[in-house]
Amino acid sequence: MSENYKFFNHKKCEYFPCHKTNKPEEFNCLFCYCPLYALGEDCGGNFKYNENGFKDCSKCLLPHNPRNFDYIMSRYKDIMKIASKKD
Template sequence: MSENYKFFNHKNCEYFPCHKTNKPEEFNCLFCYCPLYALGKNCGGNFRYTDKGIKDCSQCLLPHNKNNYDYIMSKFQDIIKVASEKE
């Protein structure tokens, strides 16, 4: 079975690539906005918090790595838990 659904490269996007990369042909745009952001320090990505406490993901390529689809999908139960706690 094909796994083409795990990767989307939108070279025509005016923001492409939104993060610096030396492999633009492998840049995955599928998760344009990272679904793991809400997990805070538990997202698994390369982030930092600014002096004002804002999560800065500008150096993170985790959702844009063509091999990380399965990792992101494995975190959806954690995302659901975070969302349900806030309601």
């Protein structure tokens, strides 16, 4: 079975690539906006907090690496917990 659904490369995007990379042909745009951002310190990516306390992911390639699709999908339970309605 094909796994083409795990990878999308949008070379015509005016922001491509949005992070520095030596391998633009392997740059995965599927998770253009990283679903792991909401996990804060527990996302597993290469980030830092800036002087205003905001998460800076500009040097993180975790969601853009084709091999990380399964890792991101494995974290959806954590993301759903954060997004669930609190009574």
